[in-house]
Amino acid sequence: MPRTKGDHEARRRDVSEAVWRVLAAHGFGGLTLRAVAAELDATTGLLTHYFPAKRDLLAHALDLLEQRTSARPRPAGGDGLSAVRTALLGILPLTAEATASNRIWVSSWDTALADPAVSANHARMYAQSRDRLRDLVATAQRLGELPAGDPARIAEGAQSFVLGLVVQALLNPTAFPPDRQAGLLDDYLAALASAPPSPR
Amino acid sequence: MPRTKGDHEARRRDVSEAVWRVLAAHGFGGLTLRAVAAELDATTGLLTHYFPAKRDLLAHALDLLEQRTSARPRPAGGDGLSAVRTALLGILPLTAEATASNRIWVSSWDTALADPAVSANHARMYAQSRDRLRDLVATAQRLGELPAGDPARIAEGAQSFVLGLVVQALLNPTAFPPDRQAGLLDDYLAALASAPPSPR
DNA sequence: CCATTTACACAACAAGTGTTATGAGTATGT
DNA sequence: ACATACTCATAACACTTGTTGTGTAAATGG
Structure with a gap:
């Protein structure tokens, strides 16, 4: 069942949130496509749509780390x-x-x-x-x-x-x-x- | 071609050395049976003979880390x-x-x-x-x-x-x-x- | 000298990995 | 309204991983 609402930005935030949860729970070693997908109740197809390759997801995870660290209260x-x-x-x-x-x-x-x-x-x-x-x-x-x-x-x-x-x-x-x-x-x-x- | 010399202890030291080299090169995340076996010019069969399961090899790697650290000059x-x-x-x-x-x-x-x-x-x-x-x-x-x-x-x-x-x-x-x-x-x-x- | 055990190589397996192709719903612009 | 582009699910792929089984030389012990 594909998304009816094409709110791209909100979806991207959901993905980032899932990545963050996986990182917090299993570290970078446990950062796998299917782990993130499961956290989203989605499939790997969604992720490859946002990140063409694994290295892109890893880069995003590192970006996320930098962002959230500098944005901490x-x-x-x-x-x-x-x-x-x-x-x-x-x-x-x-x-x-x-x-x-x-x-x-x-x-x-x-x-x-x-x-x-x-x-x-x-x-x-x-x-x-x-x-x-x-x-x-x-x-x-x-x-x-x-x-x-x-x-x-x-x-x-x-x-x-x-x-x-x-x-x-x-x-x-x-x-x-x-x-x-x-x-x-x-x-x-x-x-x-x-x-x-x-x-x- | 199996080993002709059954020097068990020496062989064990070889295995430890290979584990150490793999750790130094790729860290614990890269500690794989085949990587260690390749470092030994052997197969995974050798390793399963010394370590029944992966967790045993990991435990040995941690032991090795403790040993070699405390034995450092x-x-x-x-x-x-x-x-x-x-x-x-x-x-x-x-x-x-x-x-x-x-x-x-x-x-x-x-x-x-x-x-x-x-x-x-x-x-x-x-x-x-x-x-x-x-x-x-x-x-x-x-x-x-x-x-x-x-x-x-x-x-x-x-x-x-x-x-x-x-x-x-x-x-x-x-x-x-x-x-x-x-x-x-x-x-x-x-x-x-x-x-x-x-x-x- | 033969039976058993050791020390592996070799090969296959299931599970998990990233990647890719196909297709189907949904939105969008004309 | 219709063609196009977007957003995924689904499924298969090639590959790596740990594990297991089989076979076979060598060592060992009686």
Whole structure:
């Protein structure tokens, strides 16, 4: 029974939603045409209509990951160090939604390492995220809330810390509940704030 | 042409070597019976002889990962903070071998998140690694090279930092060459050493 | 020296994968 | 109203995957 309403855009959103659910449940390794189709109560014919080949669906999934990550509720917490803290907290898997998103991210690393093009795209996205973080760090430095030093370098360190904490929290949620994650992040920021003006 | 020499142990080592090469090249997602068999110049019949089912081969691969990780040349660098630094440096993908091992680790996270049993095993291994790190941290504190504070908590933070740095380095090796990784680690340790005695 | 067990190769199987072709309803423009 | 284009379902395809069975050399043990 074909669709009577040709609302192309709405249908595309449905497809994206199904892709997202499959990713959250089974990761990129479980992203199969029939899995997405089943989530839509449709067949693979529908998908090949929207995505000529599997790689197109995979590209769409990666786009989706980038989109939904950057579109996640970003509280934009105020000024200086507080803004840095809020930005980093926004990455951690503190909510169910953030956990799903991070689970997809971790899964994407495997496919990224297998495909140089995806890897390069990931590098670009993380670099962009670092740049935003760097600006926040620079502001905090200007406010005297963080010691002097290359803000880009500090952003690299902070992003590494948060990424690693994401991995730990996903693999061992019992040992790293939300408040523990926040506590560890605050430890890190406190150490950063009290560090000597910079070695170089 | 069947094997004329029944050296069971040596053959098993060959199989493990082939599994390792497949993992390093294609990750856990590419760990297929025929891929391993091809690496051995053998057929799937050989593998089913050593591993009745795929899950047995996967379990062996995970064992292999744990074994080879803990057996990696661990310089055991001296005392206190220096020992902490050496331990953390030993995790980073600074050499080709360490890069391969870390690439396999990252790949394993995807399969771990899909299988609670594997996930629990990972949690156990990381907890064990944290415990070792915690002891080194405690020693450094006793030597006055690190401020007071829960050493387990500090170990958690340090491990998170290093894990995240591993991910960044693997996804973007150009931006995170070995000396950059070491520099970022030293920044982190410097901040840690100059932190206030501990909030709690 | 023969019977049994080991250690595979070889081949076939069912299930799952992406891809492709065909066709049938529905919308759209003329 | 009718031809055309869109939006799928259906089905078959070639391929890969894990699994299983059969056969056969070599090792082993009595």
